[in-house]
Amino acid sequence: MPTSRHWAAVLLATLAIGGAAPFADAASPLPALDLTAAVVVAPDAAGPEKAAVDMLVDEVSKRTGVSWPLVPAAGQAKVRIVITHATGAKKPEGYSLRTERRGNQATLVIAGNDHRGVLFGIGHVLRTLAMAPGRVVLDQPLNLSTSPAQAERGHQIGYRFKNNTYDAWTLAQFEQQIRDLAVFGANAIQLIAPDSDDEPTSPLFPAPALDTVLGIAQLLDKYGLDCDLYYPEMRKDYADPATVAAELAAFEDLVKRFPHIHALYVPGGDPGHTPPNLLFPLLERQANILRRYHPGAQLWVSAQGFDQAFYEDFYRLLSRRPAWLTGVFFGPQSRDPLPVQRARIPRRYPIQFYPDIGHTLHAQFPVPEFDPVFALLEGREPINPRPRDQTLIFNRLAGLTTGFMTYSEGVNDDVNKVLWTRLGWSPATRPEETLRDYARYFMGGGPDDRLAALIPALERNWTGPIAENTGINATLQGFQALATEPALKDNWRFESLLYRATYDAYARARAGAEAGRQTDAMAALTQAPVQGSHDAMAAATAALSQPDDAETARLRDQLFDLAHRLWTHVGLQLSVPLYGASGIERGANLDRVDTSLNDRVWLTRRFADIARQPDEATRQRDLADIVAWTQPAPGTLYDDLGDPRREPHLVRGAGFDRDPELYASAIDGIADRTPDDGWRLSWITYAETLYERPIHLRYRHLDPGRRYTLRVTYAGEDYALPMRLKAGTGVEIHAALPRPNNPATLEFNIPVGAIRDGQLDLEWTRPPGLGGSGRGHQVAEAWLIPQP
Known part of the structure; x- marks a missing residue:
């Protein structure tokens, strides 16, 4: 002391x-x-x-x-x-x-x-x-x-249907949110314009969108904070003068209603689709209108979604140094990384960060090597405190920016908002210090700062394979031990953390049980030559149909109870049918609680097909193929890509710590499917890379006297792009190939000359120069099969 x-x-x-x-x-x-x-x-x-x-x-x-x-x-x-x-x-x-x-x-x-x-x-x-x-x-x-290190320290609020929380809020709740963020040093709120890439209204709105947005703006005036407007250009064709005139009229009608606008943010894409040569003249006219009502207002633009040609146009237009432009913001779906943009954008224009702090996958900063069980059950927008990762992201990239305006879809990222706010004030702030303040102010701290220490444990729950992470249950026990504290009664922030801890433990219990059921089913199928195909399939079906145990059922009940409390206390929409969420991918992961975590549905459908085969020999052969899925021939080298435990030949690249946006790294992802759609788990998970970075598999110590066949499953999201496959020696395995269906399993002979000194490198690439999210080339499975 x-x-x-x-x-x-x-x-x-x-x-x-x-x-x-x-x-x-x-x-x-x-x-x-x-x-x-x-x-x-x-x-x-x-x-x-x-x-x-x-x-x-x-x-x-x-x-x-x-x-x-x-x-x-x-x-x-x-x-x-x-x-x-x-x-x-x-x-x-x-x-x-x-x-x-x-x-x-x-x-x-x-x-x-x-x-x-x-x-x-x-x-x-x-x-x-x-x-x-x-x-x-x-x-x-x-x-x-x-005093603050960064000039802009703000967070986005979208009063819209897609949001997982805010569309159920009243102005009183928004005022509390403004206070809560200001306590930690936030100086701005960015409001999404009422007309964006969303439905015009939400069934949960307590008041019309425009009335609420203007009400929030008045609250920001009350506290002397910046009111910023995120305004995507959503009309179809800005080459049409009539379209431009209609846009300008609508824009003026909106901005003149605001008591104050500090800055306007217009994304090039995500959402939006306007080429730079049309976007810049439109923005110049909007800047004049904006400053007529709000003198001195800033205007920021991004290159999100642009392809390579549009980026070159973007840089060319910036080189003319338009006086109406304040700066550039950098957000998701940017094919040129932040250091590249900073090097090419004139120094007179500051760059502001627009980081996605709310998503775990299909996102700007995916959780590295995310276990597919978490991805399937908890999804893209769960409760996601990531103190280590968010601090790393900030420290690697914030030196190139003047501040940030975080992209958010509600309160699932509440901890991350506070972490970014404190880092924007003082980049040296350790996450442990911020979490102590967070727990003390919002939840009374808990005995001996235990609550603050438990929040990083939630991030560690997502580290490594779920089956091996024994800390998951201890994390839940730690939160449960605090649940009776009077200060935490009906406290939505504590309830959200407890919900995540409970879901993690439930996911681990389900994953272990489902894996055990599949193991038992495969063991039953190995007995087909002795017991006969029908009896073996019946035994496998019985193994796959075993119910969860009482403890897992109890955790499931607790999730439903907590979800209801969170809806009641903060309007968090964890279910579409129960609480009016806009979709499962928008945080409604309670609707995923019973998702299959093994191949039960695919297997039972396959059993039905096999049972219709007219002879026992054919049925036996088909069952043997299922059992030998990963080893169709002795010496086969197999990768279940997208499952971090089962992709030994994937070249991961730089990795999250050096490359948090994974521009130069392999990404583990999942398709917008579940095993209940009849897909194998191995089809749902996939490896992908962004833009021109190849998906790279490397095999060593191959037999120089053998020929090999590559069997590969192309599966993933529906917007697949054609992929080209070549060996690292330059030998083409196949030319640019559209995915014939989803999933599609194909075979290719590895040409002579592709293997050199016992090593084979395989690289999949998508067409160069495209923009958008950078995704769209995904490989789910690969077998390198030695030929007889």
């Missing part, structure tokens, strides 16, 4: 830096300060500063029942919280905090460099206080001056 002498030295240094003439005679501060009976002194608070002071008083009262009085002057109060302005030249949005004692009076000073500095200083105090019913304590003195 620091000594009083230490704290005195810190205080004197802080006063020397920050300037505190009224308190120049302050003596040593208290090692801890009981603020329960404090008064709040904020004589000059008005406008956004008054809103910030009200936030301080309200948020403390919510958590403790303590109502701090607002007084015009300190008087004889023994404990005071003084809210004032810093003196001298200071960086925007910064603040100083000082804890002082003068005689029998103790004072906590919050000195903002400007009105936002007051807000963020109050936020710092709120997330530092130890609060419990009837008690407010500052455990250690606060003596510091700080």
